[in-house]
Amino acid sequence: MFRTAFFLKGNWVLALALPLALAGGWELAVAAGWANGRLLPTPSAVYTALAALAKTGELAAHVQATLARVAVGFALGVLAGTFFGAVVGYWSAARRFLDPTLQALRNIPSIAWVPMFILWFGIFETSKIILIAVGVFFPIYLGLSDAVRGVDRKLVEVGRIFRFSHREMILRVLLPATLPTYVSSLRSGLGLGWMFVVAAEFMGAEQGLGFLLVDGQQTGRPAVILGAIVAFAVLGKLTDWLLAAAAARLLVWQDAFKPVE
Amino acid sequence: MLSIQNVAKRYPNGTLALDRLSLSVEQSEILALVGGSGCGKSTLLRLISGLDHPTGGTIDLDGAPVRQPRAEIGVVFQEPRLMPWLTIDQNVAFGIRHLPAAEQKKRVVEALARVGLAAYAGHWPRELSGGQAQRVALARALVGRPKALLLDEPYSALDALTRNDLQEHLLDLWADDRPTLILVTHDIEEALFLADRVVVMRPDPGRILSEFRPHLARPRDRLSGEFLDWKNRLLAELGKAQRPLGGDEKYPAAAI
Numbered sequence: 001m002f003r004t005a006f007f008l009k010g011n012w013v014l015a016l017a018l019p020l021a022l023a024g025g026w027e028l029a030v031a032a033g034w035a036n037g038r039l040l041p042t043p044s045a046v047y048t049a050l051a052a053l054a055k056t057g058e059l060a061a062h063v064q065a066t067l068a069r070v071a072v073g074f075a076l077g078v079l080a081g082t083f084f085g086a087v088v089g090y091w092s093a094a095r096r097f098l099d100p101t102l103q104a105l106r107n108i109p110s111i112a113w114v115p116m117f118i119l120w121f122g123i124f125e126t127s128k129i130i131l132i133a134v135g136v137f138f139p140i141y142l143g144l145s146d147a148v149r150g151v152d153r154k155l156v157e158v159g160r161i162f163r164f165s166h167r168e169m170i171l172r173v174l175l176p177a178t179l180p181t182y183v184s185s186l187r188s189g190l191g192l193g194w195m196f197v198v199a200a201e202f203m204g205a206e207q208g209l210g211f212l213l214v215d216g217q218q219t220g221r222p223a224v225i226l227g228a229i230v231a232f233a234v235l236g237k238l239t240d241w242l243l244a245a246a247a248a249r250l251l252v253w254q255d256a257f258k259p260v261e
Numbered sequence: 262m263l264s265i266q267n268v269a270k271r272y273p274n275g276t277l278a279l280d281r282l283s284l285s286v287e288q289s290e291i292l293a294l295v296g297g298s299g300c301g302k303s304t305l306l307r308l309i310s311g312l313d314h315p316t317g318g319t320i321d322l323d324g325a326p327v328r329q330p331r332a333e334i335g336v337v338f339q340e341p342r343l344m345p346w347l348t349i350d351q352n353v354a355f356g357i358r359h360l361p362a363a364e365q366k367k368r369v370v371e372a373l374a375r376v377g378l379a380a381y382a383g384h385w386p387r388e389l390s391g392g393q394a395q396r397v398a399l400a401r402a403l404v405g406r407p408k409a410l411l412l413d414e415p416y417s418a419l420d421a422l423t424r425n426d427l428q429e430h431l432l433d434l435w436a437d438d439r440p441t442l443i444l445v446t447h448d449i450e451e452a453l454f455l456a457d458r459v460v461v462m463r464p465d466p467g468r469i470l471s472e473f474r475p476h477l478a479r480p481r482d483r484l485s486g487e488f489l490d491w492k493n494r495l496l497a498e499l500g501k502a503q504r505p506l507g508g509d510e511k512y513p514a515a516a517i
């Protein structure tokens with residue numbers, strides 16, 4: 001227990017070393033007069049801007065709005081990506097029918113959907129959430145459908161020997177067998193969810209970290225822009241960490257390579 | 262009784278793996294299928310299991326045709342094929358999911374005790390040795406109490422000592438419910454140690470060359486003169502069963 005706690009603590013120190021060193025270096029450079037820090041504000045200026053937003057409760061409201069959009073969009077993208085990924089991976093007829101279209105759709109840049117989604121779903125929440133779900137959908141669909149096709153035939157034969165139905169085969173053999181790849185796909189999907197939420201919040205949002213970016217630009221406050229970027233980085237990393245930690249419990253059975261210390 | 266009548270198997274690439282093969286196996290009989298590589302013995306086992314379909318002929322178990330895997334037929338493969346994401350007890354319960362939870366639990370406990378792995382119920386497959394994993398695979402196949410158990414070179418990847426242990430263990434397990442055992446093996450000694458009848462197959466296309474009923478008292482002694490005589494007879498027969506040398510098969514002994 002002590003050993004684990006020690007190394008976890010050690011991991012945090014190591015992980016924070018680079019961003020803290022960069023921030024400290026920039027702070028020193030501006031303090032020493034080597035740079036003026038006007039267009040790239042110092043960490044202390046960003047902190048002051050964020051603290052001011054936090055004091056009025058604005059920051060919490062923006063974070064909450066963005067988190068809610070990512071959470072709902074991610075959930076929808078995961079559901080759809082898992083369903084289509086499993087179906088297309090399992091049935092070759094479904095693959096022949098659906099995969100070419102989905103692969104073509106995958107290559108459309110996210111921004112290209114914005115005008116259509118505004119026309120179809122309006123300027124409010126629905127269009128934003130669907131845009132995020134689209135971003136989350138593709139890595140999960142692609143990762144899962146490929147992984148299902150790569151499942152060891154020998155394990156599938158065990159399921160056949162025990163007369164598994166299609167549903168049982170998918171739920172009890174194929175999905176567990178693809179879990180390590182699926183988790184990677186979920187993490188990629190979540191990362192894209194955080195990217196797409198910015199595009200979504202550029203679509204006339206009144207709240208959210210994406211809105212804060214636009215607001216900071218329009219009001220000439222680079223510290224606010226940088227503060228929103230830092231908030232995105234922290235939230236993105238935190239949610240990814242939570243996902244990876246939850247998944248690690250499900251992958252404890254893996255007989256995987258342990259990276260060298 | 263298992264009845265195989267004029268069974269043929271031609272693969273989509275045109276290869277005729279089995280040609281008009283007929284064989285009957287009595288209830289509780291232990292039958293070994295031996296022969297060099299490519300003689301179709303594993304193909305035959307896959308047809309009996311219902312994993313593959315014959316392109317000609319019929320396979321019946323107790324009068325009912327085998328067209329797909331059936332609950333009455335258990336299979337142990339060359340590799341344990343345990344689900345790595347399930348613990349050992351969950352792996353054993355894999356094939357009896359239709360039973361009530363209490364009955365599943367009871368049978369799994371019994372099955373693991375029978376293969377001597379009761380203490381490993383909550384372990385992961387990665388924590389077991391090759392021999393232990395194969396015993397779990399045997400428990401998983403037997404827990405559904407099949408009428409027939411098919412074994413496809415189940416011990417070929419194990420060292421000689423473990424193999425001998427598991428062969429004796431298999432006979433102990435068989436004595437409880439006495440299912441029909443059909444064993445595919447490259448190992449003449451294994452076939453002679455276990456089987457009531459040894460069927461020698463030959464390739465191109467796969468057919469039965471000959472059958473032997475080694476009249477050896479049980480438990481069989483691998484070092485007895487009689488056992489060694491039978492071994493030599495079978496080796497001579499297998500020599501006849503080898504396909505002519507050609508292509509990459511420069512080392513026929515390795516195929517036996």
